[in-house]
Amino acid sequence: MSEPSRLKRLRLDGDDLRLALTCFAGGVLLALMTGPEGNITDPTYSFRNALFSSHVWGFLIFGVLLAMASVYRRKVRMGVVSRNRETPRRTIRVTMTSVIASPSWPLRVATAVVALLAALLIADFTGPFVAHKFSVHVMLHQLVYTRTYGYVFIIFWLLNTVRVNLTPRSNRGVPSILTTTSAKLVAGAVGGFFFALCADSWLPPRFSFAYFTFTGNSDRAFLSHWTTYLWMLAGLFVGLRAVRAERTKSKMDLVSRWKRPHVKVTADTRFALYGAALFVAVEAPKFLSPFWQQSLFTQIGIYCLLAVGLNVVVGFAGLLDLGYVAFYALGAYTNAYFTGALPIHPPFLLNAFFSIPIAILVCMIAGVILGLPTLRLRGDYLAIVTLGFGEIVYVLASNLNNVTDGAGGTGTSGSFSMHIFGIHWALAGQAIGDDLNFYYLLLAFLVPIIFLFYSLNNSKVGRSWAAIREDEVAAASLGINSLKYKVMAFAIGASTSGVGGVLASAKLGALFPSDFALQVSILVLVLVIFGGMGSIMGVLIGAAFVGWFTQFLIFHSFIDYQDADKFMYLGAILILTMIFRPQGMLPSKRRLREFHDSEAGLGSADAMGAAAEGPLS
Amino acid sequence: MSGDNIFEVANVTLRFGGVTSLNDVSLEQRRGEILAVIGPNGAGKTSLFNCLTGVYRPQEGTIKFFPKDKEPRNIVGRAPHRVTKLGIARTFQTSRMFNALTTFENVKIGVEASQKTGPIGAMLHLPRTRHEEHASDEKSLELLDLVGLNHRLNVTADSLPYGDRRRLEIARALGTNPEVLLLDEPAAGTNPSEKLELVQLIRRINEEVGVSILLIEHDMRLVMSLAERIYVLNFGQVIAAGAPSEIQQDAGVIAAYLGTSETEGAS
Numbered sequence: 001m002s003e004p005s006r007l008k009r010l011r012l013d014g015d016d017l018r019l020a021l022t023c024f025a026g027g028v029l030l031a032l033m034t035g036p037e038g039n040i041t042d043p044t045y046s047f048r049n050a051l052f053s054s055h056v057w058g059f060l061i062f063g064v065l066l067a068m069a070s071v072y073r074r075k076v077r078m079g080v081v082s083r084n085r086e087t088p089r090r091t092i093r094v095t096m097t098s099v100i101a102s103p104s105w106p107l108r109v110a111t112a113v114v115a116l117l118a119a120l121l122i123a124d125f126t127g128p129f130v131a132h133k134f135s136v137h138v139m140l141h142q143l144v145y146t147r148t149y150g151y152v153f154i155i156f157w158l159l160n161t162v163r164v165n166l167t168p169r170s171n172r173g174v175p176s177i178l179t180t181t182s183a184k185l186v187a188g189a190v191g192g193f194f195f196a197l198c199a200d201s202w203l204p205p206r207f208s209f210a211y212f213t214f215t216g217n218s219d220r221a222f223l224s225h226w227t228t229y230l231w232m233l234a235g236l237f238v239g240l241r242a243v244r245a246e247r248t249k250s251k252m253d254l255v256s257r258w259k260r261p262h263v264k265v266t267a268d269t270r271f272a273l274y275g276a277a278l279f280v281a282v283e284a285p286k287f288l289s290p291f292w293q294q295s296l297f298t299q300i301g302i303y304c305l306l307a308v309g310l311n312v313v314v315g316f317a318g319l320l321d322l323g324y325v326a327f328y329a330l331g332a333y334t335n336a337y338f339t340g341a342l343p344i345h346p347p348f349l350l351n352a353f354f355s356i357p358i359a360i361l362v363c364m365i366a367g368v369i370l371g372l373p374t375l376r377l378r379g380d381y382l383a384i385v386t387l388g389f390g391e392i393v394y395v396l397a398s399n400l401n402n403v404t405d406g407a408g409g410t411g412t413s414g415s416f417s418m419h420i421f422g423i424h425w426a427l428a429g430q431a432i433g434d435d436l437n438f439y440y441l442l443l444a445f446l447v448p449i450i451f452l453f454y455s456l457n458n459s460k461v462g463r464s465w466a467a468i469r470e471d472e473v474a475a476a477s478l479g480i481n482s483l484k485y486k487v488m489a490f491a492i493g494a495s496t497s498g499v500g501g502v503l504a505s506a507k508l509g510a511l512f513p514s515d516f517a518l519q520v521s522i523l524v525l526v527l528v529i530f531g532g533m534g535s536i537m538g539v540l541i542g543a544a545f546v547g548w549f550t551q552f553l554i555f556h557s558f559i560d561y562q563d564a565d566k567f568m569y570l571g572a573i574l575i576l577t578m579i580f581r582p583q584g585m586l587p588s589k590r591r592l593r594e595f596h597d598s599e600a601g602l603g604s605a606d607a608m609g610a611a612a613e614g615p616l617s
Numbered sequence: 618m619s620g621d622n623i624f625e626v627a628n629v630t631l632r633f634g635g636v637t638s639l640n641d642v643s644l645e646q647r648r649g650e651i652l653a654v655i656g657p658n659g660a661g662k663t664s665l666f667n668c669l670t671g672v673y674r675p676q677e678g679t680i681k682f683f684p685k686d687k688e689p690r691n692i693v694g695r696a697p698h699r700v701t702k703l704g705i706a707r708t709f710q711t712s713r714m715f716n717a718l719t720t721f722e723n724v725k726i727g728v729e730a731s732q733k734t735g736p737i738g739a740m741l742h743l744p745r746t747r748h749e750e751h752a753s754d755e756k757s758l759e760l761l762d763l764v765g766l767n768h769r770l771n772v773t774a775d776s777l778p779y780g781d782r783r784r785l786e787i788a789r790a791l792g793t794n795p796e797v798l799l800l801d802e803p804a805a806g807t808n809p810s811e812k813l814e815l816v817q818l819i820r821r822i823n824e825e826v827g828v829s830i831l832l833i834e835h836d837m838r839l840v841m842s843l844a845e846r847i848y849v850l851n852f853g854q855v856i857a858a859g860a861p862s863e864i865q866q867d868a869g870v871i872a873a874y875l876g877t878s879e880t881e882g883a884s
Contacts, residue, residue, distance in 0.1 A: 452740040459739030459746065460729040460753075467715050467726045474713035477670065479701035479730040479793050488736055593717035597775055 273537060278447065285439060293436050294507075300547035301442040302504045307527040307539040308450060309496025314525065315534035315591065316457055317489030318469035319375070320383040322521050323390030324497055329397055329516035330366055331359040331498025332505040333404060341410055341511070344403055352506060359502050360495040367494030371487040390521055397513035410511045442503055449496060454536055456492075465489060466590055519567055526570050530577050532584025534591035541585055546570065622683060623648045623797050623829050624669070629678030631664055631853075638664040639675065640853040646797070648685075651823050651830040653844035655837075655864075657873060661853040662833045663710060666799050668692075669831070670707050671700035685796060702731065706795035708786040710802050710833075716775035720766055720785055723774050724757040727792025760788040763826070764818060780811035784818065791822065797829040798822065804836045812836065816843055841865070849873065 285297040306328065313321045336342050338355035350358070374385040398407040456462055467475040468482045475482055505511045523546070531542020550566050577584065583595045624646040631639040639661045646652045654662050667673040669680060671692055680692040684704050692700055706727075715723050732753065738746040761767045764784040769777065777785060783803050790798055800819070804812050816839060823830050834840045840847065841861045849857040849864060851873040857864055864870055 455742060456736060456740050460732060460734050460749075461736050461739045463718070463722055463726050463729065466718055466722075470715045470717060471713050473672075473697075474709065474715065475726075476697040477701060477707050477709070477713075478727045478789065479698045480726070481696075481698045492736065590717050593773055593775070597716045 274450075277537075277540065281443060282440075285436060290436075293439060296547065296551050298439045298442060298507055299551075300544050301439060301446060302500055302507065303524070303527055303543035303547050304540050305442065305446050305449065305500040305503065306497060306524045307531065307543040308446070308453060308536060309493045309500065310524050310528050311534065311536065311539045312453060312456075312496070313489050313493035314528050315539070315588070316453075316462060316465045317486055318465070319486060319489065320379065321386045321490070321493065322383050322518070322525070323370075323386035323388070323393070324493065324524055325516050325518070325520040326386075326390040326393035327363045327366060327494040327497035328501035328504070328520070329393050329513075330363050330494075331501030332511055332515075333397070333501075334359040334362045334498070335502040335505065336410060336511055342403065343401075343405060343410075352502070356499060356502050359498045363494040363498030363501075364491045367491035368487055370494075371490035372483075375483055375486040375490060387518070387521075390516075390518060394513060394516050394518070397516060404511075404513070407513055438507060445499055445503065449499075450536055450540075453492075457534075457536075461485070461488070470594065523567070523570065526574055529584060530573060532587035532591070534588035535584070535586050538584055538586035538588065545585075546573075549573075621648045622646060623650075624831070625679075625681040625683070625689075626665075626669070627679050627681075629665075629668060629675045629680060631661075631668060631673055631675040638853050639668065642678070642850070642853070642855055644848050644855065644858070646829060646831060648683075648796075649823070649827065649829055650845050651819070651832065651843055653832045653834060653840045653847045654850060655834065655840055655847060656850035659852075660850040662850055663801060664853075665850070666707060666801055666831075666833065669700075669799060670705060671695045671697040682797075698730075701793055701795075704794070704796035705799065706790035706793045706797075707799035708783070708790050708801055708803060710805065712779075712782045712786050714774035714777075714782055714785060714789075717773060719771050719773055720761065720777065721757060721770040723785060724760050724788050724792050725753050727789040728753040728756045728760075730793060757792065760791050763791070763821070764788040765814070780807045780815075783807060783815070787818065787822070791826065791828070795828055797831060799831045799833075801833050802835060803832070804834055804839050812839055815839070819843060 281297075281301075285293045288297070306324070310321065310324050313319050313324070333342070335352055335355045337344065338346050338348075338350040338358060339352050340346065340349045370386075370389055374382060374389075377385060397404050400406070404410065457465075464475070464480050464485050467478070467480060468485055472482050505515070508515070527542040527546050528539050529542075530546065531540065532538025549569070553561050553566060553569060554563070583592055587595065622645045624644070626642060626644045629639055629642045630637065642661070642665060644652075644654075654665060656662050664673060668675050669692060671694075674694055678693070681689045682692055682700075682703055682705060683689045690703055692703075692705075695703075715726065718726070729749070732749045734746045734749050737743070758767065758770075761770065764787055766777075766781060766785055766788065769781065774782065774785060783806075787798070787800070787803065803819070804815055807815065819830060819832070820843070822828050832840070832844060844861060846859065847857075847861055847864045848855055849867070849870045856869045856873060857867045859867075
């Protein structure tokens with residue numbers, strides 16, 4: 001089974017050539033489809049021009065660069081892998097496709113960017129309109145408004161999918177061709193759709209990005225451009241993933257994340273799900289009225305941010321934190337302090353945008369200070385202490401009139417508005433279209449945070465959390481300092497809550513201590529439990545559902561409804577969840593198994609994440 | 618004092634309230650040795666293990682650990698995870714796997730615990746994280762090869778049969794790169810053929826990986842065939858020590874196990 005000789009080869013192998021050829025073929029196909037600067041319906045289309053168009057050369061260069069990187073990569077790898085070859089084992093197939101996945105991410109990104117830029121530059125320089133295409137801005141426009149690059153990725157991807165699926169199963173370690181193909185098709189369809197949207201020409205104008213460019217609102221136009229670039233980047237990422245697929249699967253052979261029992265969602269379908277969610281999150285609010293943008297999407301965004309943060313504490317580390325909103329308050333007041341909205345004045349005033357890092361830092365430190373003594377406690381005791389902390393912060397905020405303006409709250413409207421990147425990231429109640437800007441600012445925080453937490457959970461840190469959750473004694477016997485990891489989770493959750501506090505108070509334009517009441521902590525906990533502890537997608541779904549549901553109640557309730565009533569309904573939801581689906585709507589795999597284990601009397605982690613107890617034996 | 622000891626336990630006394638679990642226990646283990654501690658139920662064997670790994674803190678006595686080429690360290694008063702970092706690994710009497718994680722992940726957690734990657738590196742996939750991730754994959758696979766579980770990488774630990782779980786626990790403990798491995802009744806609940814494999818496995822760990830082994834076991838045949846020296850505990854006291862053949866002849870030991878018609882003082 002093992003093929004040690006394969007590793008000794010430093011030459012280009014079949015996979016490299018195939019990939020380079022795929023690149024090249026993609027370029028040619030593309031060129032034939034579009035012509036150098038138009039498409040096949042263009043009367044000036046000429047086959048000869050097309051064949052020698054810039055795109056072909058660009059992608060040829062792209063392919064060659066990739067192949068070169070592959071050789072380089074294998075040389076590097078030789079040193080790493082060559083030890084301990086005598087045991088027959090699942091061969092690590094070091095092929096072309098491993099190029100993009102194996103080196104460190106800066107190298108990966110750099111390779112891709114350099115290759116794309118090379119392709120673009122050549123396209124630009126050899127194009128007929130070379131004279132007025134020297135500015136970077138125009139170049140980006142060409143990138144965005146040429147659907148061709150989108151097609152290349154799709155073609156690339158489809159070819160790769162076919163190729164991967166035709167590889168004998170034994171080389172891949174994937175359960176079935178059907179699974180991977182369907183997963184890839186779903187992912188491919190999503191990726192394709194991204195690109196189709198980039199190519200604004202064949203969709204009705206209402207759906208195209210250009211529509212927003214010409215609405216006359218310059219902020220809006222700017223954002224539209226940026227969302228378009230976002231899809232470009234998403235597409236690039238999707239493309240890289242497709243190329244990476246084979247390598248991942250040969251790694252799967254070693255460490256299969258596919259063959260686990262109970263796993264229904266593959267990496268690709270999950271990826272596609274996240275893509276679709278991002279797409280909805282970015283595009284859907286554009287079609288809504290400002291009121292709904294603000295009261296539905298911005299609200300859901302804030303819920304998501306808070307829920308994702310609490311999920312680190314409750315879902316990943318298994319600690320029940322009932323004082324989560326205290327950090328939210330801390331973040332909000334830190335921001336208010338540095339923007340001069342409080343009765344006490346800071347040494348220097350800051351733009352609200354730049355006070356966010358300070359708020360993060362303050363919350364993180366507060367989390368560590370609170371965590372170090374209290375995280376030695378277990379389960380319910382920890383919940384009580386955090387509950388007390390939350391109340392202390394609430395009482396202080398309400399009563400320290402000289403510092404926080406007391407229970408009446410402090411008006412901060414205006415002092416939170418941010419002028420940055422040439423946009424007025426404004427607040428509710430100012431200009432009509434501005435809510436959307438604010439919403440995108442929120443997304444700009446939320447999306448990276450989701451990505452970071454996702455990698456965190458799939459890393460050593462996440463595994464250590466799982467170990468502590470399941471059996472703290474066994475974890476300690478492996479050298480895991482459980483206090484350190486718990487404090488880490490606490491601090492990470494706290495700082496996320498702090499960011500949420502800054503943004504939420506900025507959205508309201510004012511700070512009221514009543515925003516930091518216990519109910520808010522419980523609300524966020526409901527989001528996490530309803531969605532599924534430990535699963536980022538789950539808590540996002542929880543946040544979206546609860547955000548929508550509270551608005552639904554306001555407008556569709558058949559009884560007289562007050563905002564304060566929402567906890568009654570949320571309580572009902574929670575009870576129903578606990579009866580019918582106690583693991584949450586979309587629980588994480590690990591959490592689900594823990595849940596089943598504890599029902600079967602195996603293991604000691606319960607659904608709420610109480611630490612393992614019992615005597616040492 | 619033979620000079621090259623890995624453990625020196627001197628006059629350790631452990632009490633829980635009025636109950637004395639270990640009473641003036643002294644023992645030493647030579648580097649590279651397979652040492653067994655036997656004794657009837659409740660003799661204090663597991664308490665001794667818990668003292669050696671920092672879980673319990675004995676009221677009296679010293680426990681010295683001699684890492685290779687380093688200063689000797691006192692175990693008493695050290696937290697369990699710090700003791701593990703010194704190079705002492707253990708398994709548990711009732712296996713304590715991370716049941717919801719896969720076999721592979723279980724071992725990997727042990728390997729990773731000593732790596733330096735922090736949360737920032739993990740979030741951003743920094744080069745060191747990637748490198749360490751790769752290294753821990755390799756090491757975990759090696760260990761699973763060693764214990765013969767390489768065909769069950771991706772099953773969850775709770776679905777493994779009992780014997781496999783014990784072997785997995787050994788692999789996980791070895792992941793921490795120990796100099797001495799403390800095995801708490803590794804053969805409990807396994808069938809004869811599994812026991813045979815276990816004996817071979819422990820020998821291999823001792824000889825090929827070069828880890829000293831301290832073993833608690835009830836199965837006398839297994840202990841006699843494996844251990845180079847044996848300590849016998851009874852009511853928290855060392856009642857005999859020596860090579861297996863000596864222990865088998867020892868009147869006190871026989872009395873402790875089988876009971877005598879006379880009073881205990883007769884031994």
